[in-house]
Amino acid sequence: MVATKLRRKANIKSIARFSFKTAANLSYKIHGESHSDEPAILLLHGLLGSKRHWDSIGKTILNVTKRAVVSVDLRNHGDSPHTSSHKYEDLAEDILKLLDKLSITRASFVGHSMGGRAAMTVSLMAPETVAGILVVDISPISNSKQLTEYYPRVLEAMRGVDFKKQKKISTAKQKAKKQLENVIKDDILMRAVLSNVKMRADHTIGWACNVDVLIKHFSYITSFPKSMLKKTYYGPCLFMGGQLSEYLPPDDLVGIREMFPRAVITYVPQVGHNIHVEDPKSFLELTISFLRTNK
Structure with missing residues (x-):
């Protein structure tokens, strides 16, 4: 303990x-x-x-x-x-x-x-x-406007990333980064977002964070x-x-x-x-x- x-x-x-x-x-x-x-x-x-x-x-x-x-x-x-x-x-x-x-x-x-x-x-x-x-x-x-206006765009962009054909974390991160670069310009935030790419319990690759609920309940976060x-x-x-x-x-x-x-x-x-x-x-x-x- x-x-x-x-x-x-x-x-x-x-x-x-x-x-x-x-x-x-x-x-x-x-x-x-x-x-x-x-x-x-x-x-x-x-x-x-x-x-x-x-x-x-x-x-x-x-x-x-x-x-x-x-x-x-x-x-x-x-x-x-x-x-x-x-x-x-x-x-x-x-x-x-x-x-x-x-x-x-x-x-x-x-x-x-x-x-x-x-x-x-x-x-x-x-x-x-x-x-x-x-x-x-x-x-x-x-x-901050960054929280109320920018982060919803980031989360929506994350929801749009398709990991279905990905087998390796490294290549999945590369693909996600390419898709997110148009929205995420900040290196620190990009690293944080990509750190969420993980192998899930069902052996598929996806986001560690619950993107759908974070979008749905974003008003509570702000x-x-x-x-x-x-x-x-x-x-x-x-x-x-x-x-x-x-x-x-x-x-x-x-x-x-x-x-x-x-x-x-x-x-x-x-x-x-x-x-x-x-x-x-x-x-x-x-x-x-x-x-x-x-x-």
């Missing part, structure tokens, strides 16, 4: 009040062993990402903090189940179910984009369980749950934005602090939406400094 010493009666009750009847059994990776009494750290990817994207960063955070570090595939992504729903409340219950499974009753969260909104939702639904949240380049208040807007999380919150990104406008801080009174916003110079990819050194320095304040 991960960090079993973290069990506290109050926190056990906070998780136990959720039924988990519709929660998915998430795929996860534990980054090495930890014997620390400090809160565990969960890493949550963004839209079209997966737990694998945190491998290098997860190892570094473990080595420096000595805390349990767990990267997670959110529902409809990576190796986690494909479900018929993709609401943030669902994602949060999945995560709480995983904490219960791993005997983690107090954790810090680092979430990028969609994963950041999932982390915020967890903190508002079960605040006693959350030691702190680091939200990477996303806001609960507003949306809107922070209204049911959360009147809730408050009083723990430590760091919102980390990319200076060249439009996902986290400074003007949103007033609205953010209505839900997260201790929220602080910081910006990493000369990077866009994928801070942890574009400047991992600055990302890790800020992340580790923040996590050390989470008790």
Whole structure:
């Protein structure tokens, strides 16, 4: 079990009040062993990402903090189940179910984009369980045009890729890339999308992410749950934005602090939406400094 010493009666009750009847059994990776009494750290990817994207960063955070570090595939992504729903409340219950499974009753969260909104939702639904949240380049208040207008085009282009005659992952990725190049101009996003090409259980090649449901429920991905807007999380919150990104406008801080009174916003110079990819050194320095304040 991960960090079993973290069990506290109050926190056990906070998780136990959720039924988990519709929660998915998430795929996860534990980054090495930890014997620390400090809160565990969960890493949550963004839209079209997966737990694998945190491998290098997860190892570094473990080595420096000595805390349990767990990267997670959110529902409809990576190796986690494909479900018929993709609401943030669902994602949060999945995560709480995983904490219960791993005997983690107090954790810090680092979430990028969609994963950041999932982390915020967890903190508002079960605040006693959350030691702190680091939200990477996303806001609960507003949306970037890249998210609302560009990503639907990306998902539709992905749905149009035909893998039927493909036998090898490498050639399937090459074909997918050729079909997607007219829509996806960003190298980081293209790599993330192509990392979703996988051999499925029925020995056919296809997308690891549930493209159809992500398209169907895209309105939920682009809107922070209204049911959360009147809730408050009083723990430590760091919102980390990319200076060249439009996902986290400074003007949103007033609205953010209505839900997260201790929220602080910081910006990493000369990077866009994928801070942890574009400047991992600055990302890790800020992340580790923040996590050390989470008790």
